[in-house]
Amino acid sequence: MARKSPTAARGGTITNVGPKRFRINWNQGARGKNIRLIVSGTRETAEKILHEKREEFYSGKFGIHVEKDTPVSTLVQLVHDDYLSNGYKDLRNALIHKKFWVDLCGTRRAESIDSAQLSSWAKQWREEGLSPARVNRRVSFLLRGFRLGVEKGLVASMPKWTALKEAPPRSGTRTWEEFTAVRSILPPHARVPVTIEYWLGTRSGETHALEWSQVSFDRKRERVEIRLKSIDTKTGQQRTAVMGGDLYRVLTEWREATKKSLCINVCQFKGRPLNSIRTAWQTACVKAGIGRWKNPDGEDVGQRGYTGALIHDFRRTAVSRMEDAGVPRKTAMAISGHRTDAVYRRYHIVRQEDLARAGELLLAHHEAQNGSNSGGEKVFSKCSVVGQNGSDRNGSKRVSGSGKKTQKPAQ
Numbered sequence: 001m002a003r004k005s006p007t008a009a010r011g012g013t014i015t016n017v018g019p020k021r022f023r024i025n026w027n028q029g030a031r032g033k034n035i036r037l038i039v040s041g042t043r044e045t046a047e048k049i050l051h052e053k054r055e056e057f058y059s060g061k062f063g064i065h066v067e068k069d070t071p072v073s074t075l076v077q078l079v080h081d082d083y084l085s086n087g088y089k090d091l092r093n094a095l096i097h098k099k100f101w102v103d104l105c106g107t108r109r110a111e112s113i114d115s116a117q118l119s120s121w122a123k124q125w126r127e128e129g130l131s132p133a134r135v136n137r138r139v140s141f142l143l144r145g146f147r148l149g150v151e152k153g154l155v156a157s158m159p160k161w162t163a164l165k166e167a168p169p170r171s172g173t174r175t176w177e178e179f180t181a182v183r184s185i186l187p188p189h190a191r192v193p194v195t196i197e198y199w200l201g202t203r204s205g206e207t208h209a210l211e212w213s214q215v216s217f218d219r220k221r222e223r224v225e226i227r228l229k230s231i232d233t234k235t236g237q238q239r240t241a242v243m244g245g246d247l248y249r250v251l252t253e254w255r256e257a258t259k260k261s262l263c264i265n266v267c268q269f270k271g272r273p274l275n276s277i278r279t280a281w282q283t284a285c286v287k288a289g290i291g292r293w294k295n296p297d298g299e300d301v302g303q304r305g306y307t308g309a310l311i312h313d314f315r316r317t318a319v320s321r322m323e324d325a326g327v328p329r330k331t332a333m334a335i336s337g338h339r340t341d342a343v344y345r346r347y348h349i350v351r352q353e354d355l356a357r358a359g360e361l362l363l364a365h366h367e368a369q370n371g372s373n374s375g376g377e378k379v380f381s382k383c384s385v386v387g388q389n390g391s392d393r394n395g396s397k398r399v400s401g402s403g404k405k406t407q408k409p410a411q
Helices: 043-062 072-086 091-105 115-127 132-152 176-185 188-200 204-208 245-257 278-288 313-324 329-336 341-347 352-370
Strands: 013-018 021-027 034-040 215-218 223-228 239-244 291-293 306-308
Touching (some): 013 043, 021 043, 072 132, 176 188, 223 245, 239 329
Antiparallel strands (some): 021 034, 223 239, 291 306
């Protein structure tokens, strides 16, 4: 009778082979591997490694779902680290989402979150007034952590989620009159970024990162050249724009007003870099009549619930104006920073006047080819809904005045 292997050997054994050195032996059988590892550290470290090997083996061989104890905080930290490693621009929003999930369920076991839980949270957030787009971004951040966790073996799978239907992209553009009206109300330091964004269609982050070393003035031709660093642009590509007129005058005056400042940023306030002008912008738009407060009685701007014109509207405005001015699309995309033609076209807003002009051009083209009188004959001259005997298609005879019908007598 063959001697049976000890029970411990069936799941692997740990042997001390020296100071803080342990050997793991595990013969997994005909369909497994013969594992032999040397681990430096304590016995607890070796036991932990052996336990992980057991989970991998038995879950793969028998289809057993081995639950992981990974908390949500670990997954969202993976996303944050991924942002840092790849140099993604939107690190600020990543920090906001990370803090939200840590506060909500940071210590909760990640695999306990399923699709039903995500749907429940989404319903709650919508009832609290969060837009579908913000709900989707919030959930997507967590799911990204799940994907990274699956790759690293921290979780076995990720919950299923069907994104909410979002509102179509904004299509508003701003006229020159609206722009100048708001700019005249804004404080001096806020007029510079809106002017740059109105003419060049830059993103707010790109505008606020602009330094004086990236701005060159041509006094003779009255032009200004602006160069955006690749590290500051969303697409990671350097961009250059050259323009005169209003943009040149505003930047020239601002340079003269801030020449004693030690701040290297173009957009600055009291000698410090300017990060945002949202409060000043919203207040100015309400005064100019292109925005309003949902709750005018709020103590501060953040509690009043602004709705109306956005600074980002100038990005669509700049793209539409370059198209209308006949700027080649390749050049316009190089100025605005759009990498794909599809996104660029979305920012080009077609106005009602453009549609009417297109109809006029189409008609003029038709008349040039076929003559101005083509299509002038009557289409319904020999056609009538009512028959010759005064009856309609159903055989009912119309009676003028009363509006009633008399049935045609049976044959």
